[in-house]
Amino acid sequence: MTRTLRSPRATGWVCNACRHRTSTLTTLPLRHWTSSRQSSSSASSPKSKIPDPKASRFPTYPARTRFAPSPTGDLHLGSIRTALFNYLLAKATKGQFLLRIEDTDAKRTIPGAEDRLYRDLRWAGLDWDEGPVVGGPYGPYKQSERLAQYQSHIQDLLKTSHAYRCFCTPERIDELNRRRHDKGLSPGYDRKCTHLSSAEVAERVHKGEPHVIRFRAPEKWPRVKDLTFGWTGHGEKKSKNLHAHEPAYDDSVLIKSDGFPTYHWANICDDRDMKITHVIRGSEWLSSTPLHVALYNALNWTPPAFVHVPLLFDTNNQKLSKRNFDSDVSSYRSNGFFPEALLNFAALLGWSHKEKSDCMDLDTLISLFDLKITKNNCVVTFKKLDFLQAQHASRHIEAGGEKFEQMIRDTAVAVLEKYGAAAVQSFIGTRSLRDVLAQIMSIKSIGYSTAPAFAEKLAVFFEPLPSPLPPPPVLSHDQTWLLHALRVAASTLLLVPAESWNQETHRSNLLLLQENPYPGLDTTTTTTSTDSPSSELPADSTVLTSKQWRILLYHYLRWALLAGRNGPGIPETLELLGPEVCRQRIQEANQRSQEFQVESVKPILEEQGWKGDADGKRRVEKAWTPHALNASPTPPTPSSSASS
Incomplete structure (x- = not known):
């Protein structure tokens, strides 16, 4: 109402x-x-519609984006993120993603780098719609093959006097800049060559005199609205600063003396000719954007929308670059990272979302992508990459299929390289390595990250146990009376037939052993239970809490099966090792524990009169009932199949 x-x-x-x-x-x-x-x-009254924040920056038309690397090294993390953002915007708007090779700097070009660029992009799943190899309507897509286009467009600037030829030698330019530097002034050109007549310019060009072509900078630089950083640009301020005390101008070189374009000139010509609508690049190019827009204005071209993304820094506040070899895409690939995990990680470096989970494949990233990109530089911590790698691995294991099989193949290679064929064969026996690794990967407690790292975790299976075994997990001679009960419990697990040897059966039997321990061993569920596995056990009593017995049982089994090393749960370990290996290890461990038990109680027996003879030992044992060594009541019978 x-x-x-x-x-x-x-x-x-x-x-x-x-x-x-x-x-x-x-x-x-x-x-x-x-x-x-x-x-x-x-x-129920009408509500005002809340504007979609994505729509404020997001294009409502198909976007044409491009990734334009130079073949001067391998792709690094920052490059793959730039490529990814361009790819996501194009695909999210049903547009096109272009690849363009900026190879005009022949001195810095590295042989083979271009092919590695193609390989790494394809490995990551960032296939380009237009570009080298695949072609397209606006080719060629290598700048070294587009020199005619750059020369054609520069003539338009020369005709309108927005550009001019400069015949000053590099030595004169250096001297000019040095003199301005000594006066505390910014570098700039004095426009000496703008005073040359048209006839003089034509004659010097005809003679083949080396020269460059410069852009005549405007008195007022344009302001640019970047979709990340907002309005940027110098306006009149930059020109006024250059004119102070000694006139100079920021007349950038567009065509070098060898006829090749500079980055700025080739960049804007290619983007216009290839009908690029959005330029997504690193924020290091933000300061160059007013120059680019000024060039667009001088040619009466419409500039694209600009989206600058923050730079990436390591934890030492150093910028990540091609010199950081640990950030190369090829290193992630060789170390076993999934391409979807790397893209997932790269997408979160500067871009945010509202989903509950950060784990996303490429299709999910496309459906969620917008231009909500932070302005602040990103500090890269690779723990997030490890987390996402594990999340994607878990998805592949649950889904099965080709990706899971590839994980198995990669792990098999890593295991054989690390442990050798003999050790691997000794562990798997008659089983196939593929089936054993698939079974191990299904155990979530181990956790798959990369194939080499996962192979490291499998040392508990493929490396032999230390010989002799370390002492069993009973810390003092007053607790050795428990070892006989533990030996009986461990031996009971070996009664399971081979056809029922699986973790479900072992889990059921372990529950029975916890609830019905060795007869004569009194367990209670009083509130005096231990708080942690390291809590001390009663020193001179046969009364244990249920929790104390359970802890000791599991510690003994882990010692017997894996020499106390970390690994999967006991039921999973029993299944993975198989009945023969388990029988061998438990029997050897029981013998070792019995030897340890005898050595531990020997001083006590000697105190009570034992001189080393068997009859004397039996007489002492008969009177020493709390620490009897040979009691052998009937152990609980294990189940041969899983019970609920």
Whole structure:
């Protein structure tokens, strides 16, 4: 229910301001929330539509984006992120993603780098719609093959006097900049060559005199609205600073003396000719954007939308670059990272989302991508990459299929390289390595990250146990009376037939052994239970809490099966090792524990009169009932199949 305020009746003169306020109040709705009926009624009234934040920056038309690397080294993390953002924007808008090779700097070009660029992009799944190899309507897509286009467009600037030829030698330019530097001034050119007549310029060009072509900088630089950083640019400030004390101009070189274009000139010509709508690149190019827009304006071209993304830094506040070999895409590939995990990691470096989980494949990233990119530089911590790698690995294991099989193949290679064929064959026996590794990968407690790292975790299976085994997990001679009960419990697990040898059966039997331990061993569930596995056991009593017995049982089994090393759970370990290996290891461990037990109680027996003869030992044992060594009541019978 809604009501409106009625304006009070005027009894005298009322000013116009008050009349306006009361007229506004007459249309102000008042809601009554005194009942659920009234509440639902008012809730059904029309609501104003909340604008979608994605729509404010996101294009409503198919975007054409490009990734334009130079073949001067391998792709690094920052490069793959730039390529990814361009790819996501194009695919999210049903547009096109272009690849362009900027190879005009022949001195810095590295042989083979171009082919590695193609390989790494394809490995990552960032296939280009237009570009080298695949072609397209606006080729060629290598700048070294587009020199004619750059020369054609530069003629347009020369005709309109937005560019001019400069014959100054490099030595004169260096001297000019040195003199300005000594005066505390910014570098700049004095436009000496703008005073040459057209005839003189033509004659010097005809003679083949080396020269460059410079852009005539505007007096007022354009302001640019970047979709990440907002408005940017120098306006008149930069020109005024250059003119102070000694006139100079920021007339950038567009065509070098060898006829090749500079980055700035080739960049804007290619983007215009290839109909690029959005330029997504690192924020290091933000300061160059006013120059690019000024060039567009001089040619009467419409500039694309600009999206600059923050730079990447390591934890030492050093910028990541091609010199950081540990950030090369090829290193991630060789170390076993999934391409989807690397792309997932790269996407989160500067871009945010509202999903509950950060784990996303490429299709999910496309569906969620927008231009909500942070302005702040990103500090890269690779723990996040490890986390995402494990998450994607878990997905592949659950889904099965070719990706899971590839994980098995990669792990098999890593295992054989690390442990050797003999050790591997000794562990798997008659089983196939593929089946054993698939079974191990299904154990979540081990956790797959990369194939080499996963192979490291499997040392508990493929490396032999230390010989002799370390002492069993009983810390003092007063607790050695427990070892016989533990030996009986461990031996009981070996009674399971081979056809029922699986983790479900072992899990059921372990529960039985926890609830029905060795007869004569008294367990209680009193509140005096230990707080942790390291808590001390009673030193001189046969009474244990159930928790203490369970902890000791599992510690003994892990010692017997894996020499106490970390690994999967006991049921999983029993299944993976198989009945023959388990029988061998438990029997050897039981023998070792018995030897340890004898050595531990020998001083006590000697104190009670044992001289080393068998009869004397038996006499002492008979009187020493709390620490009897040879009691052998009937152990609990294990189940041969899993029970609920």
